[in-house]
Amino acid sequence: MVLASMDVVCSGVVLLMILATAPVAIAGTESAVNLEAEALLKSGWWGVNTTARNVSAHCQWPGIICNDAGSVTEILLPNYGILDDLTNFCFSSFPNLVRLDLSGNALDGAIPHQIGALTKITYLNLSSNHLRGGCGSVYRVQLPSGKVVALKKLHCLDGENPNYDKSFRNEAEMLSKIRHRNIVKLFGFCLHKRCMFLIYEYMDRGSLFCILRDETEAVELDWIKRVNLIKGIASALSYLHYDCDPPIIHRDVSSNNILLNSQLEATLSDFGTARILELDSSNQTVIAGTFGYIAPELAYTMVVTEKSDVYSFGVVVLETLFGKHPREFLSSFSSQPNEPIMLKDLLDARLPPPTNALVVQNVVVATALALDCVNANPKCRPTMQQVVNQFEVGRREATEPLHTIAVNQPVSPVLSLRDQSCADGTSSSSTINEFHVDISAILPSSNFSFHVSS
Structure with a gap:
């Protein structure tokens, strides 16, 4: 829209600017693709005896799907079996990632905050692992009465982080004060230093x-x-x-x-x-x-x-x-x-x-x-x-x-x-x-x- 409003006398300059900057754009794309390939390699998920050593062939690695420009759009590794953990994987290197499936790999630890910055993601499956969110893990628990509840437990390592501890206590305080049919119900909680958990209404969908x-x-x-x-x-x-x-x-x-x-x-x-x-x-x-x-x-x-x-x-x-x-x-x-x-x-x-x-x-x-x-x-x-x-x-x-x-x-x-x-x-x-x-x-x-x- 800016170009359309320019005088004709400037058109030659504009054309030269476009021609001059085109290779830069291409180089920028190639650089981003190389960063993605390096991030895949550094994760160690594809081992040392595979084509993982050939970074230029990353789009042919198992579970990797790329777009026409060579940028990774899908990482699909359900039940892959040789994944280590998520700490060595730089999710922020994949701005075009649309689908991510790491289910069934017995992964442990916290879910990286970087996943929340994947702005184009439309499918995310981290099920059948031992991952936990930013402030504890949530479990489905059946009480002796047969009633099913959700139990959110703060892990010991999380408890050492004052922000997690504060967030957990804040949630217990807030939910114990309010009652509304469209706000999740808090049935009980324990805020002991060595054992912190919240018991909620279970929402099965x-x-x-x-x-x-x-x-x-x-x-x-x-x-x-x-x-x-x-x-x-x-x-x-x-x-x-x-x-x-x-x-x-x-x-x-x-x-x-x-x-x-x-x-x-x-x-x-x-x-x-x-x-x-x-x-x-x-x-x-x-x-x-x-x-x-x-x-x-x-x-x-x-x-x-x-x-x-x-x-x-x-x-x-x-x-x-x-x-x-x-x-x-x-x-x-x-x-x-x-x-x-x-x-x-x-x-x-x-x-x-x-x-x-x-x-x-x-x-x-x-x-x-x-x-x-x-x-x-x-x-x-x-x-x-x-x-x-x-x-x-x-x-x-x-x-x-x-x-x-x-x-x-x-x-x-x-x-x-x-x-x-x-x-x-x-x-x-x-x-x-x-x-x-x-x-x-x-x-x-x-x-x-x-x-x-x-």
């Missing part, structure tokens, strides 16, 4: 993250269940922000921390980084949360507010509706202001498009609310209480068919963008992080507005 990445389970999670899931988490966050005194900020709302029971009903979990909002304090803190869900303002303000949870919730809603993390959508939306982005093209293609008018309306409302929630200006985001109220108000059938709805066009019959002032007096514009969504077109008999006031 696992996390939303894993379900959305399983082809069979994702289809089972139909549109009605997805909308109900979204409403449940909205209700849980509204409870934390407005029904708890003082308010509680979760700080790590993500699809990994939303657990589902046998009926695919959602509960919010993992309160290790949750924080009580002190109304007479600055509430400055270190950044906590999951990559891809953290509100952008935390990078420069370091101040936690309920609007941080609102942003994370918006990302989760889009992920639930799209069937994958919306990072590409969020980054490309503002660069396509003149091309209509149709809602039907964004929704999870593994499900048939919703046809029931009420279901369509619920999906549209959820999308509109999510787009407001991911506004870059926290003062332009709705509160979780407003989100819950809008779901209550919006119980009417949509008047427009799904295939006509665009999420970025002012002329869209349902989702229209309009220039509105935020609570701080600034004006929202037409980018994904700066716009305001109006879905009053499908609710002609109500004053359906997302204008936020503090």
Whole structure:
């Protein structure tokens, strides 16, 4: 777009610049590929008597799949048997990794934090190992009464880390104070120095993250269940922000921390980084949360507010509706202001498009609310209480068919963008992080507005 606005007299210079920089780009790609090959070699997983010594042939090694540029996109080593541990493997060297399967290898130790930075990952399987998360391991336990619970145990080595100890105690304190049908129930805990564990309600379907990445389970999670899931988490966050005194900020709302029971009903979990909002304090803190869900303002303000949870919730809603993390959508939306982005093209293609008018309306409302929630200006985001109220108000059938709805066009019959002032007096514009969504077109008999006031 910048090149198109340049004068013709500059075109020759631009061409020379492009020609001059092209080899640099290629060299950069080759360098990145070589780094990936070296990382594979240093892991020791492929032994010394294999083609692993030939770094240029890494795409032919067992379990390795590369793209056309030679960059590793899949590492599939289930039941491989000769893996050592994860500490020698540099996951950050693989920015294009999409699928990772290391199941059934009797791996031990903590799950590396680097895995959380794999932004393109769509399939992750570390099952049938002896790995533990950042703060302990979770076990399925059947009590003598027959009741099944989840037991989260802090390991001795973890207990030596003051951050893990603090997180564990914080989770026990938070969950012992709160009760909500969409927040995981804490049945008991032990916080002795030599034995620390929490006993939770067992959620047998696992996390939303894993379900959305399983082809069979994702289809089972139909549109009605997805909308109900979204409403449940909205209700849980509204409870934390407005029904708890003082308010509680979760700080790590993500699809990994939303657990589902046998009926695919959602509960919010993992309160290790949750924080009580002190109304007479600055509430400055270190950044906590999951990559891809953290509100952008935390990078420069370091101040936690309920609007941080609102942003994370918006990302989760889009992920639930799209069937994958919306990072590409969020980054490309503002660069396509003149091309209509149709809602039907964004929704999870593994499900048939919703046809029931009420279901369509619920999906549209959820999308509109999510787009407001991911506004870059926290003062332009709705509160979780407003989100819950809008779901209550919006119980009417949509008047427009799904295939006509665009999420970025002012002329869209349902989702229209309009220039509105935020609570701080600034004006929202037409980018994904700066716009305001109006879905009053499908609710002609109500004053359906997302204008936020503090």
